[in-house]
Amino acid sequence: AEPSENLMEVINTRLPKKIQGLLWLIGQKAQKEGFKVYAVGGFVRDLLLGVPNHDIDIVVEQDAISFARKIVKYLGGQIKEYQKFGTATITLKDGMKIDFATARMEFYPFPAAMPEVEETTIKHDLYRRDFTINTLAFRLNSDKFGDFLDFFEGSKDLEQGSIKVLYNLSFVEDPTRIFRAFRFESRYSFHMDDSTMGFLLNALENNVMQKLSGTRIFEEFQAIVLEPNPSVILIRALELGVLDNIFGKCSNPQQLKQNFKHTMDSIVCLKEKGILEKKDFILVYLLVIINSYPKKVFEIILKDFNLDKGSRIIIRNFFDVGLERIEKLKSNKHLDPSEIYDSLNGLSVHSLCAMMAIADNDLLKNRIFLYLEELHKVDVEITGNDLKEMGIKPGPVYSKIISRLRQQKLNGEIHTKDDELNYIKSLDLKERGR
Numbered sequence: 001a002e003p004s005e006n007l008m009e010v011i012n013t014r015l016p017k018k019i020q021g022l023l024w025l026i027g028q029k030a031q032k033e034g035f036k037v038y039a040v041g042g043f044v045r046d047l048l049l050g051v052p053n054h055d056i057d058i059v060v061e062q063d064a065i066s067f068a069r070k071i072v073k074y075l076g077g078q079i080k081e082y083q084k085f086g087t088a089t090i091t092l093k094d095g096m097k098i099d100f101a102t103a104r105m106e107f108y109p110f111p112a113a114m115p116e117v118e119e120t121t122i123k124h125d126l127y128r129r130d131f132t133i134n135t136l137a138f139r140l141n142s143d144k145f146g147d148f149l150d151f152f153e154g155s156k157d158l159e160q161g162s163i164k165v166l167y168n169l170s171f172v173e174d175p176t177r178i179f180r181a182f183r184f185e186s187r188y189s190f191h192m193d194d195s196t197m198g199f200l201l202n203a204l205e206n207n208v209m210q211k212l213s214g215t216r217i218f219e220e221f222q223a224i225v226l227e228p229n230p231s232v233i234l235i236r237a238l239e240l241g242v243l244d245n246i247f248g249k250c251s252n253p254q255q256l257k258q259n260f261k262h263t264m265d266s267i268v269c270l271k272e273k274g275i276l277e278k279k280d281f282i283l284v285y286l287l288v289i290i291n292s293y294p295k296k297v298f299e300i301i302l303k304d305f306n307l308d309k310g311s312r313i314i315i316r317n318f319f320d321v322g323l324e325r326i327e328k329l330k331s332n333k334h335l336d337p338s339e340i341y342d343s344l345n346g347l348s349v350h351s352l353c354a355m356m357a358i359a360d361n362d363l364l365k366n367r368i369f370l371y372l373e374e375l376h377k378v379d380v381e382i383t384g385n386d387l388k389e390m391g392i393k394p395g396p397v398y399s400k401i402i403s404r405l406r407q408q409k410l411n412g413e414i415h416t417k418d419d420e421l422n423y424i425k426s427l428d429l430k431e432r433g434r
């Protein structure tokens with residue numbers, strides 16, 4: 001699209017009818033109530049790229065919260081207001097979300113005079129964004145619905161696939177933009193332009209990642225692992241020194257790079273089998289990262305990353321027991337199914353996935369698949385009640401008997417409940433606890 005163009009046709013041809021109607025209604029309301037409102041950011045970027053994106057981001061000159069209140073009265077749904085930030089989110093009855101933000105004019109270094117006084121406010125708001133491709137906007141007010149705003153050559157960069165910051169110190173001001181740049185590069189096959197890359201390297205020389213809290217870094221990692229190819233992004237972060245800037249010196253970057261590649265294969269494979277979900281990816285990647293960094297990174301991640309208790313237990317467990325099981329599971333020595341079971345039982349799916357990525361060994365992979373698909377489902381049929389009826393005194397011996405039974409069952413020695421009962425009868429009296 002060209003600046004000064006109107007996007008009506010793109011809007012009408014590319015957006016679902018429901019969203020078109022919504023935008024139009026918002027524009028009419030804005031016109032009637034005397035607000036100036038714009039669709040902005042990722043929504044407009046993806047509209048022009050032809051990529052579906054139903055997160056509508058709206059900037060309101062004047063007050064976004066009072067405008068959002070009018071909209072929610074008009075359309076129904078739920079509103080959440082964030083007074084501190086001057087923003088509001090409406091969730092419509094069908095679950096769709098619309099974000100409203102008040103246009104912000106801040107003290108950012110702003111070059112050159114701006115002739116179009118009328119557009120000063122929205123222009124300032126767009127200038128404080130991360131990359132030119134995210135500065136695109138169009139008007140929603142019904143008198144100028146669809147009028148395209150492109151102050152910083154964003155549409156040219158979009159066409160050229162170029163990721164460009166708006167000012168030199170952008171990455172210093174907000175280092176999370178470094179991860180955002182990598183995400184957009186990988187998601188759209190775009191590239192940072194040379195000067196943006198220069199600013200990034202310069203920011204890293206000044207150790208900007210150190211400014212970020214563990215929580216912020218964790219949030220960025222979470223966004224990364226939800227992209228279509230997280231490994232490519234993390235390899236880029238490793239190669240440019242971003243990970244070292246956060247965690248210290250990587251023990252073997254070449255190895256970690258390979259591990260990232262194998263992590264991708266492993267998560268895809270386990271996801272296809274229905275064993276791993278997207279929300280699990282983050283932990284797998286954290287395990288793989290921690291494994292290649294100094295011991296203190298383990299502590300840092302456990303302490304500063306704002307992880308829930310379950311995740312912290314999984315991480316500890318992986319480094320306490322999971323990691324050392326790798327050698328046994330990839331060795332050519334024969335292992336009975338029950339030995340494979342005992343080596344893997346108690347480890348989370350994240351740990352198993354990380355083991356597959358770190359070991360990159362077919363024998364180990366096959367053993368993990370055997371465990372996940374068959375062995376871990378093997379259960380004994382008799383219950384404590386059955387044992388009681390057989391006259392065995394309740395006590396620790398019960399769990400001993402059950403695990404002996406499971407072992408027999410895993411190794412295919414016994415199959416049915418009758419087999420189990422007979423097996424118990426065959427145990428000598430001492431073992432049965434009489």
Ligand code: ATP
Nearest residue numbers: 040041042043057128129130131134135174176177
């Ligand atoms: P995604 O498709 O990943 O959601 P998005 O561009 O829609 O990407 P959001 O994180 O939803 O990203 O942010 C919405 C908009 O807010 C962006 O398009 C960008 O203009 C702006 N923005 C987000 N994060 C930053 C940041 N760290 N610095 C500056 N602007 C940002």
